[in-house]
Structures are given as structure tokens and as C-alpha cells.
Amino acid sequence: xxxxxxxxxxxxxxxxxxxxxxxxxxxxxxxxxxxxxxxxxxxxxxxxxxxxxxxxxxxxxxxxxxxxxxxxxxxxxxxxxxxxxxxxxxxxxxxxxxxxxxxxxxxxxxxxxxxxxxxxxxxxxxxxxxxxxxxxxxxxxxxxxxxxxxxxxxxxxxxxxxxxxxxxxxxxxxxxxxxxxxxxxxxxxxxxxxxxxxxxxxxxxxxxxxxxxxxxxxxxxxxxxxxxxxxxxxxxxxxxxxxxxxxxxxxxxxxxxxxxxxxxxxxxxxxxxxxxxxxxxxxxxxxxxxxxxxxxxxxxxxxxxxxxxxxxxxxxxxxxxxxxxxxxxxxxxxxxxxxxxxxxxxxxxxxxxxxxxxxxxxxxxxxxxxxxxxxxxxxxxxxxxxxxxxxxxxxxxxxxxxxxxxxxxxxxxxxxxxxxxxxxxxxxxxxxxxxxxxxxxxxxx
Amino acid sequence: xxxxxxxxxxxxxxxxxxxxxxxxxxxxxxxxxxxxxxxxxxxxxxxxxxxxxxxxxxxxxxxxxxxxxxxxxxxxxxxxxxxxxxxxxxxxxxxxxxxxxxxxxxxxxxxxxxxxxxxxxxxxxxxxxxxxxxxxxxxxxxxxxxxxxxxxxxxxxxxxxxxxxxxxxxxxxxxxxxxxxxxxxxxxxxxxxxxxxxxxxxxxxxxxxxxxxxxxxxxxxxxxxxxxxxxxxxxxxxxxxxxxxxxxxxxxxxxxxxxxxxxxxxxxxxxxxxxxxxxxxxxxxxx
Ligand SMILES: Nc1ncnc2c1ncn2[C@@H]1O[C@H](COP(=O)(O)OP(=O)(O)O)[C@@H](O)[C@H]1O
Ligand SMILES: [Mg+2]
Numbered sequence: 001x002x003x004x005x006x007x008x009x010x011x012x013x014x015x016x017x018x019x020x021x022x023x024x025x026x027x028x029x030x031x032x033x034x035x036x037x038x039x040x041x042x043x044x045x046x047x048x049x050x051x052x053x054x055x056x057x058x059x060x061x062x063x064x065x066x067x068x069x070x071x072x073x074x075x076x077x078x079x080x081x082x083x084x085x086x087x088x089x090x091x092x093x094x095x096x097x098x099x100x101x102x103x104x105x106x107x108x109x110x111x112x113x114x115x116x117x118x119x120x121x122x123x124x125x126x127x128x129x130x131x132x133x134x135x136x137x138x139x140x141x142x143x144x145x146x147x148x149x150x151x152x153x154x155x156x157x158x159x160x161x162x163x164x165x166x167x168x169x170x171x172x173x174x175x176x177x178x179x180x181x182x183x184x185x186x187x188x189x190x191x192x193x194x195x196x197x198x199x200x201x202x203x204x205x206x207x208x209x210x211x212x213x214x215x216x217x218x219x220x221x222x223x224x225x226x227x228x229x230x231x232x233x234x235x236x237x238x239x240x241x242x243x244x245x246x247x248x249x250x251x252x253x254x255x256x257x258x259x260x261x262x263x264x265x266x267x268x269x270x271x272x273x274x275x276x277x278x279x280x281x282x283x284x285x286x287x288x289x290x291x292x293x294x295x296x297x298x299x300x301x302x303x304x305x306x307x308x309x310x311x312x313x314x315x316x317x318x319x320x321x322x323x324x325x326x327x328x329x330x331x332x333x334x335x336x337x338x339x340x341x342x343x344x345x346x347x348x349x350x351x352x353x354x355x356x357x358x359x360x361x362x363x364x365x366x367x368x369x370x371x372x373x374x375x376x377x378x379x380x381x382x383x384x385x386x387x388x389x390x391x392x393x394x395x396x397x398x399x400x401x402x403x404x405x406x407x408x409x410x411x412x413x414x415x416x417x418x419x420x421x422x423x424x425x426x427x428x429x430x431x432x433x434x435x436x437x438x439x440x441x442x443x444x445x
Numbered sequence: 446x447x448x449x450x451x452x453x454x455x456x457x458x459x460x461x462x463x464x465x466x467x468x469x470x471x472x473x474x475x476x477x478x479x480x481x482x483x484x485x486x487x488x489x490x491x492x493x494x495x496x497x498x499x500x501x502x503x504x505x506x507x508x509x510x511x512x513x514x515x516x517x518x519x520x521x522x523x524x525x526x527x528x529x530x531x532x533x534x535x536x537x538x539x540x541x542x543x544x545x546x547x548x549x550x551x552x553x554x555x556x557x558x559x560x561x562x563x564x565x566x567x568x569x570x571x572x573x574x575x576x577x578x579x580x581x582x583x584x585x586x587x588x589x590x591x592x593x594x595x596x597x598x599x600x601x602x603x604x605x606x607x608x609x610x611x612x613x614x615x616x617x618x619x620x621x622x623x624x625x626x627x628x629x630x631x632x633x634x635x636x637x638x639x640x641x642x643x644x645x646x647x648x649x650x651x652x653x654x655x656x657x658x659x660x661x662x663x664x665x666x667x668x669x670x671x672x673x674x675x676x677x678x679x680x681x682x683x684x685x686x687x688x689x690x691x692x693x694x695x696x697x698x699x700x701x702x703x704x705x706x707x708x709x710x711x712x713x714x715x716x717x718x719x720x721x722x723x724x725x726x727x728x729x730x731x732x
Contacts, residue, residue, distance in 0.1 A: 439548030
């Protein structure tokens with residue numbers, strides 16, 4: 001039957017009209033049920049109560065659009081022969097794309113790095129673009145941190161933002177209560193976040209797959225709610241303001257005598273501090289990247305990836321999987337802690353509102369979109385996502401819609417993310433990338 | 446090499462119950478140092494279950510399992526975590542369904558097996574990050590050991606390919622090489638010949654004989670096809686319905702009437718008759 005439809009389709013005739021008709025009727029019914037109530041009837045506040053506005057025409061057009069859309073899909077995309085790869089892009093094109101990426105990838109990295117370094121000094125770079133650059137780099141750093149947990153160790157962590165919050169609040173509170181400077185708090189924030197990673201990880205990491213995802217999600221929320229309700233200590237929903245700004249290794253960014261501009265004989269400009277913040281996050285992000293790349297080639301990093309591939313085999317080889325998971329969790333948390341304290345010093349003000357689940361979801365989306373485990377993929381995804389958000393700032397209401405649509409399209413086009421090949425951590429004679437379909441994705445994906 | 450007939454692994458009164466099902470019933474056996482010991486029995490006899498108890502993947506309902514290491518230390522395996530059994534008691538295993546790290550290269554698979562010594566050499570990663578000399582040396586040695594095994598399983602050419610890319614027979618051999626890279630004193634293989642063609646099977650036997658001869662490693666071999674193990678085993682234990690029905694050399698086992706009834710020389714037309722016999726034997730033993 002299915003075969004007959006396919007051959008018929010190739011000849012351009014012999015469509016199974018009754019099947020299509022049935023499908024469209026169901027679509028229309030579903031559409032009517034959904035939009036009939038939501039679009040056709042609208043309540044409006046009028047004097048003396050609510051009045052009902054009937055909009056049957058709009059509802060009709062929406063339903064018609066759905067039906068026509070489905071018809072087009074039925075006639076084109078969904079008529080592809082079943083079996084084979086599930087994506088809509090032909091295999092050959094995908095292979096060529098992977099080849100292209102592998103070839104350009106090597107040249108691409110130094111260019112991106114060079115651009116990132118000179119970016120603040122380019123003629124068109126203004127305050128707005130610099131702020132955007134800082135934002136993107138923050139997400140690159142967070143993405144790289146989460147990549148250790150999700151991409152390498154294969155543990156689905158939906159509460160990553162909790163450690164970002166721990167880092168931010170560590171700095172804010174240490175500065176508020178003890179007057180410690182940013183440069184002392186930065187490592188402390190990382191250590192505290194890693195410590196929390198271990199404390200939360202201990203009970204959680206016994207769980208597998210979806211359970212792990214749900215519990216990490218809950219922990220993320222718990223931390224946020226504690227911050228929200230512990231009013232005496234954290235300021236609750238009011239947040240913490242007046243967080244000290246970073247100094248240039250002791251030289252403050254201020255006007256006049258003893259300030260940064262004065263010290264270096266420059267004219268004072270508020271942009272100096274922004275440029276400094278830009279380089280600060282650039283260096284922090286690069287440290288994250290460097291450490292991750294380094295760890296991947298060490299036994300611990302290899303063990304993380306082995307854990308993602310097969311936990312039982314790991315145990316049979318004498319690997320203590322609990323401690324390996326904990327180190328992945330703690331290392332990822334530590335980088336989130338660094339990023340958090342950077343966030344606090346940059347904003348000067350933090351509140352629990354900055355650490356909602358949507359942040360975790362955004363960071364996870366960056367990792368998944370970039371291709372799990374790929375470092376450069378995270379950069380591309382961060383630029384695309386955060387930059388994309390900014391580009392569509394005008395189309396405020398549709399921003400999320402466009403974002404969602406783009407995500408769906410990309411996941412259809414490249415289900416394993418933009419950069420899906422895996423680079424081996426060690427080689428004997430020749431480094432060959434491992435193609436995505438062989439690499440396991442770990443638990444809960 | 447140590448005394449040939451010193452016990453390496455002793456199992457006493459091992460019992461494993463899954464709810465109402467008695468998968469292993471009061472099994473006692475010994476594997477000797479420098480021997481290839483085979484545990485055979487028809488499908489469903491409880492061989493894999495015995496393995497999983499020995500390697501800590503199941504906690505046995507009853508029984509005592511002792512590993513006697515070459516240095517004289519004894520380990521009570523039934524009390525240990527599964528990964529410690531490999532790490533400290535030097536007892537490595539493979540799986541009936543191959544469990545390689547498919548997305549990692551052949552060489553990486555062999556490196557992960559050497560995780561524990563490498564971790565120690567890298568001073569729990571801290572030294573490794575700064576590239577201390579002792580870690581570099583240890584890593585070089587680990588690669589050399591991996592190359593040594595790659596040569597013995599004829600996979601040197603494919604060292605940098607993904608493990609999932611290998612043909613089935615090579616995957617089996619790689620899994621054995623990976624287990625050997627943990628430096629075991631006892632190697633347990635769960636149906637390593639399953640799914641291999643005769644040529645691959647022959648190669649496998651050579652590999653096992655090599656391990657026995659060169660590595661001072663005892664081998665415990667699970668197999669349901671008796672003919673595979675007859676040629677290479679020093680000592681055979683036959684399991685049927687979770688009960689040990691025979692224990693001895695290949696010759697002794699081959700001529701044991703219970704084993705024949707359970708297993709061997711059953712012509713097609715006799716299957717029904719033998720089936721009855723098996724049930725009777727099993728019932729007898731259970732009583
Ligand atoms: N985890 C388990 N839970 C319940 N029953 C099991 C489990 N593992 C094995 N069994 C049962 O124990 C018996 C022995 O199985 P197994 O050890 O796999 O046999 P063999 O490896 O000899 O073919 C079978 O009846 C099997 O169904
Ligand atoms: Mg079995």
C-alpha cells in the first residue's frame with residue numbers, strides 16, 4: 001500500500017485522495033476545536049461588564065491556513081519515502097556540510113578569537129554592541145560550563161542556573177558583609193558553587209535519566225526560592241544593590257585623581273570600565289574553554305565521556321562512576337560560579353529574578369543547538385541565540401515565536417546540533433572525527 | 446608463575462533468587478590459578494546470573510565468594526561494590542551483549558580501562574592539568590600497553606576508528622583486550638564465541654590461550670555451546686536449572702550421563718525423551 005503511494009507519487013498521479021481527505025477533515029475538526037473557542041470568541045471590558053465580540057471570520061481564516069498548510073506538507077515533505085534518515089535534508093548534503101565544517105573549523109577558530117580580541121576597538125563598536133558582546137560571552141562561558149555536565153558526562157542538568165546564582169550571591173554577600181573585593185571573591189564564588197554542586201550532586205546523581213533531569217530542575221528552583229524568601233540575609237525579592245564594581249587590579253575606574261584614566265594618562269571615559277568588563281569575561285570564558293579542552297585529554301575527561309557512552313561498562317572497568325559524575329557536576333558548577341560573580345559585579349544589582357528556570361533552559365538550548373560536547377558549537381549557538389534575541393527586539397511579541405520556530409527548524413535539520421562530530425581525545429596515527437550517529441548522548445536524552 | 450593448582454576464586458553455596466525464581470541454587474566451585482575454567486549449561490541455566498553475582502552487579506541472596514590474589518590478599522567479593530571488584534580484587538569481565546564505548550575510538554576504549562593508574566599518576570587530575578612528568582610517563586606507558594594489546598588482536602590499523610565501526614568479531618576481541626588492560630588476575634568472559642564465525646572463533650581461542658600463557662591471568666569462561674570450550678578448557682563446570690550437575694576435566698564431563706542427558710548427543714527425535722529426563726534430574730537435585 002505504502003509502496004503503491006510512493007511509486008504513484010513519483011509518476012505524479014495516483015494519490016490516495018481518501019486518505020488525504022480524512023486527514024484534512026481531522027485537521028479541520030481539531031483546528032475548529034482549538035481556535036473556535038480561542039479566536040472566535042473574544043471578551044472585552046465594556047462599561048457595565050464584559051461584552052462578547054464574535055470573530056468567526058478570523059477563526060475561519062486561521063483554520064483554513066492550518067488545513068492548507070497541512071495539505072501542502074502532505075503533498076510535499078511527508079510524501080518522502082519512509083525509512084532512511086528522519087531529517088528532511090538529503091544525506092549527501094549533510095555529509096558535505098559536515099565535511100565543510102571539519103575543513104573550515106580549524107581556520108575558523110583563530111579568526112573568531114582574533115575578532116573577539118579586537119572587537120572593542122573596532123570603529124563601529126559602541127556601548128550597545130559592547131554590552132551585547134559581554135552578554136554573549138557570558139552565555140558562551142555558561143554554555144561551556146554546562147557542556148562539561150551535559151555534553152561530556154551526558155548528565156541532563158536542568159537546574160544549572162542555580163550555580164550561577166550561588167556564584168552571584170556569594171560575591172554580593174561576601175562584599176556586603178565582609179567588604180571583600182572582587183578579585184578575592186571570584187575564586188571563592190567558584191569554590192562555593194562547586195561545593196554546592198557536590199552537596200546537591202550527592203543524593204541526585206544516584207538517579208538516572210529523566211529522574212535526574214527532574215530533580216536538578218527542582219534543585220534549581222529550590223535555590224531560587226530560598227534566595228527569594230530568606231529576606232534578612234539575601235534581601236529577598238528586593239535583591240542586593242550597590243555591589244562593588246571591579247577595579248583594574250586595585251585601580252578603580254573613577255574620574256580624577258588615582259582613577260584608571262588618570263593612572264594611564266588617558267581622558268576619563270565611562271567606556272573604559274565596559275571594555276575592561278568585556279576582556280574580563282573574555283578571559284574567564286577562555287579559561288573555561290582551555291580547562292575543558294585540557295580535562296578532555298586527561299583521564300578524568302575521558303572517563304566523563306565513557307560515562308556518557310556506557311555507565312555499566314565503566315563500572316566493569318573499575319571506574320567509580322559516582323565520583324566521576326560528582327567531578328563533572330562540580331567542575332561545571334564552578335564555572336557557573338565564576339560567571340555568576342562576574343554577572344554580579346557587572347550589574348551592580350542582583351535579585352532572584354535573574355535566575356529563573358528560563359535561564360537554565362536557554363543555556364541548555366545553547367549547548368544542544370551547538371552540538372553536545374562541541375566547544376565551537378557553543379560559541380556559534382550563543383551568538384545566534386543571544387544575537388538573534390537582540391535583532392528581533394523590535395518584534396517583541398513574536399520574538400519567542402520566532403525563537404521557537406528557529407529551534408524546531410534547526411533540530412529538524414540537524415538533530416545532533418550544529419557541530420555534531422566528536423573529536424577523539426587521543427590518537428595513535430591519525431585524528432579522525434567520530435560521526436554523530438555513533439556517539440551516545442547519555443542519560444535522559 | 447605461582448603454583449598451578451592454587452585456588453584463585455572460590456565460590457561457596459552461592460544462591461540467587463529473583464522473587465520466586467531460584468536462578469542459582471547452592472553453587473560451590475573453584476577456579477584455579479593459570480587455568481581456563483569453563484562454566485557451561487543450556488540457555489537459561491543461570492550462567493550469566495552467576496557472573497553478575499561474582500562481579501558485583503547482583504548481590505547474591507546467599508553465599509560467599511572469595512578472590513585470592515597473587516600477592517596473598519583475599520577479597521570477599523559479595524561485600525564489595527562492583528567497580529571495586531575490578532579495581533582492587535583484579536577481577537575483570539566482559540558482557541554477553543558487547544558493551545564498548547561505541548562513540549570513542551579503539552585506542553580510547555583501551556585507555557579508559559587504565560583509568561585508575563592514570564588518575565593516580567595525574568595526581569587526581571591536578572598534576573595532569575599542569576602536565577607533570579610522571580603523568581606524561583604513565584600516559585606513554587598506557588599507550589604502549591594499549592598498542593601491545595592492539596597488536597595481539599590485530600587491530601593496530603584501526604586504533605583511531607570509532608569502536609562502533611568495527612565488525613562484530615573485532616568488537617568482541619576489543620572488549621577482551623579492554624578488560625585485559627585493567628590488569629586483571631581473573632578474566633571472566635560471558636559467551637565470547639556467540640555470533641562468531643569459525644575463523645573468528647579460532648582466533649578467539651588463540652587469544653585466550655595467549656592470555657593464559659603470557660599474562661598470569663586465570664580465565665572463567667561462560668558458554669552454552671559445549672563444543673567451543675572442550676578444546677581449550679582445563680576444567681569444566683556444568684550448570685542446569687541453577688544447579689551444578691558436573692565438575693571436572695573435559696573428558697570427565699563429556700562422559701557424565703547427567704550432562705549427556707541435559708545437553709550432549711541428543712538427536713532430534715530424542716529431544717522429547719531427554720526433556721523429561723532433564724526435568725527429572727533437576728527435580729531430584731532440587732529435593
Ligand atoms: N534480573 C533478573 N530478574 C529476574 N529474573 C532473572 C534476572 N536475570 C536472570 N533471570 C532469570 O534467571 C534465569 C537464568 O538466566 P541467565 O543467568 O541469564 O541464564 P544463562 O546466562 O545461563 O542463559 C532465567 O530464567 C532468567 O529469566
Ligand atoms: Mg547468559
